[in-house]
Amino acid sequence: MAEAVDYVYYDGSRLFSWVSDMSGIPVDQVNFVISQFLALGLAPLFRSVFHPSKTSAATRHAFGLVLGLAFGYFCFGMQAVHLAGLPALCYIVMRTQSPHVMQRTVLAVALIYLSCIHLHRQKYDYGSYTLDITGPLMVITQKVTSLAFSLHDGLTRQEEELTANQKYHMIKKMPTALEYFSYMFHFQALMCGPVLFYRDYIDFIDGHNFLKHAPPSTSVDSNSNSKNFVLEPSPSLVVFKKFVSSMLCALLFMVLLPKFPITRVKEQDFVTEESLVSKMSYLIVATSLVRFKYYHAWLLADAICNASGLGFNGYRKDGSARWDLISNVDVLGFELGLSLRDSIEQWNKGTTRWLRMCVYERAPRFKTVLTYALSALWHGFYPGYYLTFASGAMFTFASRAVRRSIRPYFMGSKSHKAVYDILTMLTTRVVMGYITFSFVILEFWPSVNLYLNMYLWLHVLAVLAMTVLPVLIPPRRLPPANAVANGMPAKKLD
Incomplete structure (x- = not known):
């Protein structure tokens, strides 16, 4: 039907x-x-x-x-x-x-x-x-x-x-x-x-997109109206890679998603009989597979833009051309992000830039809350969207609190920092599965029902991170030696 x-x-x-x-x-x-x-x-x-x-x-x-x-x-x-x-x-x-x-x-x-x-x-x-x-x-x-x-x-x-x-x-x-x-x-x-x-x-x-990014040895005036043109880099290889990646994402989505349907999370036996670990594992896998649909569409759209000459963003230090000016997603950047903020910045990047331009840079107060509010309204009125964005705002504040209190203790050596990065990357994967399933299933009560049957465990931890953690482990400044060694100023971490 x-x-x-x-x-x-x-x-x-x-x-x-x-x-x-x-x-x-x-x-x-x-x-x-x-x-x-x-x-x-x-x-x-x-x-x-x-x-x-x-x-x-x-x-x-x-x-x-x-x-x-x-x-x-x-x-x-x-x-x-x-x-x-x-x-x-x-x-x-x-x-x-x-x-x-x-x-x-x-x-x-x-x-x-x-x-x-x-x-x-x-x-x-x-x-x-x-x-x-x-x-x-x-x-x-x-x-x-x-x-x-x-x-x-x-x-x-x-x-x-x-x-x-x-x-x-x-x-x-x-x-x-x-x-x-x-x-x-x-x-x-x-x-x-x-x-x-x-x-x-x-x-x-x-035609100024190539002129303003001309190599230093090229003498051109990007502000002139004359028909001066530099040798333009070909996007063919980049277009081919993005097209192949897009098709691969489509194939994975079509083959694997039916084996892990997101609608499974609304079924009563899943909600009441599966263990917390099983539920979280399923959420992580199912929401990850849903993302391949977006990767397919965005990578293909990016390839189309690049094929027309749109998206050229200058040259790297090795002289290779960059075609990422309007790229909407960095797949590896999102999937391997070390924090919720890092991952969000690699997902739907055009929307992130738009929200920053229209809200975050202009709001005198409550920047994060207002940014999430506009993002939710722009998406529509399905209750699942608002659950995801409300949770996203909460976990953004919680991750900041954890970063301020915990991260300085891992900055003493590269090995300690590597351990911290691995832990935060894995934690981000768990948080993503936990907060984004409601965005996919769209509905309020099925989402809330599953949260309640998972004891709201990550929401509780987020509240504790924002309220109790700063009291138990007050944020501190990095020692000057560590700050210099890590290329950071000796200041309170944000």
């Missing part, structure tokens, strides 16, 4: 329903894969036929915009009207409101529009993972709000008032309609991101 409901709700093209029937893969996922493969095939045209040295910026804008609209209609049908509705309303706000308040109005309009779509989806297609417009709308919301804040910074604030990140992204000129809607709908990142900030997008369209 669930599959039938998903099929009726989905409004995208049915042209390839026969592929769905033959493969058993839902038609929405078939359309997604086809659109992404087409995007990967068409992306190199930006580096050949539509290279900045051969065509105008307007042509490059139009090419990306037209393809984006075509892919949007192919995958979402008439629902794609919302992909235009949200940015159109926000563009009107940008054009008509004072730049002193425009950024907050845009944020409110975008979140209200997105929230209405989330609620509609939640009412008519509850708990389904059918492809629909909420995913692209979430990315568009990030684009319109980040652009609004960048315009606010460029038009109303002095440079000395801005952080380094805000200075880099500030915009002093309102985009034209073509520039704006091309930025919203360019096909490389329409389906699932990654979020691309406006300055980086314009640098790509104008």
Whole structure:
């Protein structure tokens, strides 16, 4: 019955329903894969036929915009009207409101529009993972709000008032309609991101993304409007590696996840009869396998962007090109993160950058809480999201308390620090499984029921870490000798 409901709700093209029937893969996922493969095939045209040295910026804008609209209609049908509705309303706000308040109005309009779509989806297609417009709308919301804040910074604030990140992204000129809607709908990142900030997008369209990262021996003016171009590094090898990695993640997801379905955690015998160790082991494995779906989508999207020339980020010390400017995930960085904060920074990195730009760097107080709150609202209204983000905020504070009190005792030697790093990495894996399963199953009572049957053991430890640990082991300063040896100032650890 669930599959039938998903099929009726989905409004995208049915042209390839026969592929769905033959493969058993839902038609929405078939359309997604086809659109992404087409995007990967068409992306190199930006580096050949539509290279900045051969065509105008307007042509490059139009090419990306037209393809984006075509892919949007192919995958979402008439629902794609919302992909235009949200940015159109926000563009009107940008054009008509004072730049002193425009950024907050845009944020409110975008979140209200997105929230209405989330609620509609939640009412008519509850708990389904059918492809629909909420995913692209979430990315568009990030684009319109980040652009609004960048315009606010460029038009109303002095440079000395801005952080380094805000200075880099500030915009002093309102985009034209073509520039704006091309930025919203360019096909490389329409389906699932990654979020691309406006300055980086314009640098790509104008060809300055290579000029500003030219090798030191190359004499170019990246701020000029002349047609000066340096020898551009080829992304072919990077695209190939990301594509293969994406396909491998898809294969692992399809083969292994059915053996560890996340719905198992809602079954009564699992909740009441399995031991705490068995429950935690299953949560860690099941949530890890679910992540491979995201790795597949994000790595493929990153490969598409790189194939078009998007994502170039300068050169390493050995002279090799970096193509990670807009990468959304570092798989090994996330899976081997030494702390909750380290792992979070490697997961959905575009969203992390967006939250930092719009909330964390601007909120006068309660930065962490407000950042998690916006992240939860942006995701939607499933109770499982809010359980995950509330727990995430709690464990972020708890990990800081542990770090301040415990870490200095392991800084005496490299071997001690290695032991500390291994322990924190393993602890982070446990915490990730514990707090993210509710994000996947979406529901409140099944999540709470499992937590209660696990005695809320990690929540209790987190509370003790924040309240009792600082009293028993007060945070202390590293000795100057250790601080120098470890390349850190002798100060209280944060």
